[in-house]
Amino acid sequence: MSQAPATSLQDIISHAKEYGFVFPSSEIYDGLQAVYDYGQNGVELKNNLKAVWWKAMTQLNDNIVGIDASIFMHPLTWKASGHVDGFNDPMIDNKDSKKRYRADQLLEGKAEEYREAGQPEKAQELLNEMGRLLGAEDLAGVRDLIIAEGIKCQVSGTANWTDVRQFNLMFSTQVGSVAEDSSQIYLRPETAQGIFVNFLNVQKSGRMKVPFGIAQIGKAFRNEIVARQFTFRMREFEQMEMQFFVRPGSEMEWYNTWKEARMKFHKAIGLPAESLQYHDHEKLAHYANAAVDIEYKFPFGFREIEGIHSRTDFDLRNHQELSKKKQQYFDSEINQNYIPYVVETSVGADRLFLATFCNAYTRETVGEGEGQKERVYLKLHPALAPVKAAVLPLVKKDGLAEKAQSIAQSLKSSFRTVYDDNAAIGKRYTRQDLIGTPYCIAVDYQTMEDDTVTIRHRDSMEQERVHISELKDKIGYEVAMERILEVI
């Protein structure tokens, strides 16, 4: 057995499409950029990943509960979170160098020059004018101002600028069926805010005591400037987030605890240690005082699959300010009221799916000499595989098919089982390998005599003979979610 050439992202994309895991969205209309659909096998794998995450959070931890908040939220939510102001950037391109700049940063740079040149009044005047134009959303005015100030591109040295365009990372839509009565709202760019606005509801109705966590799985939407690398960066994506509310001052302790715990999770679902790494953030987001990514080694390099952030009390404090509703918790242990600090774990469901899929994709050269050939299979953890077992009659005749069908029927209520009698058995084994089915049950002539079958293991291709009555327990044990949860 030797290792075949390195897997490219193209191999992954082709395999995902061919075997029903991921399809380009609206493909018959040439697709829609950065949007993908999960197919019949992909949805099973993704659901399994979501289920194991959900259980790892809400079942393994007494102090973590889940919610499912809406995608639509009150517009002030995004004011409080900083998304409205912080991610509404005016961009401008230089036509000669093709470099893109943030228009506000160009003007701020110019103001800085004035200040250094001993003209602070002029600097302030410029900043005021910029603020006025941006506030009025007068983008043409911003461009005029840049040209009037003689600002040039550092690369090309020219002032050959495009129009100023607004890049809002949030998608907006209208609520209200009648246009004149409608108001603009956003599709949430992160699920976290649904948790923050429900902090007190959950705390009070669940009699939760700090420290405690709220978990949520849900879709989020971002109008990314560029979207690439398959399902790694999509405009519509799914997050699995848990916000952990802690006593101020204890956040770093919890931050480190979750940093460890989350890495353990990724290893438990089968991602190898050598393909995972931490990446500490140098530049912290506006709300965080510590941040680390867990990165997975994709075919295109180490990239973030999960972020762990110490968010301080930024979000709750801002919600308290805008909503005028106290977001405080009374800690009876220390007899104090405070706004809890938050440690966030946020993993992309689609990224975890892609990491799992890339990791499972295995190409091996098997056999010797003339019999040598390439074998492709998905080495998925049995608990994650879309199909747990396939029941295959060796041949279709002599009652083997009927026998196999009744075995498949008897297993269906325990785990996802398929029956296949099409073509030669070798081909059927391969078909199951390609979608990662861990166990194939073959019904042969001996089965007709003594009710035993063979279980063929996907990774080793080895077979063992067991009695039909043992199948449910034996395979059921291996494919149970518990096999992952117990090692987290």
Add this chain to the structure above:
RNA sequence: GCGGGUGUAGCUCAGCUGGUAGAGCGAUAGCCUUCCAAGCUAUAGGUCGCGAGUUCGAACCUCGUCGCCCGCUCCA
């Protein structure tokens, strides 16, 4: 958004200096078969990404457009 590359069957690709489409694999049905994509027979599947233009004639040339890939820009 810019630059470069690219688009032919489900997948991988061929298709000459323009003459109205092919292969392998896969799929489906049947035959055959006592265990790893076996064999045989048959079948289905493509307005060559889309739209214009040039031409007697365009998968091929020109322009536009859309998607994808690589790089840059952005990324809470």
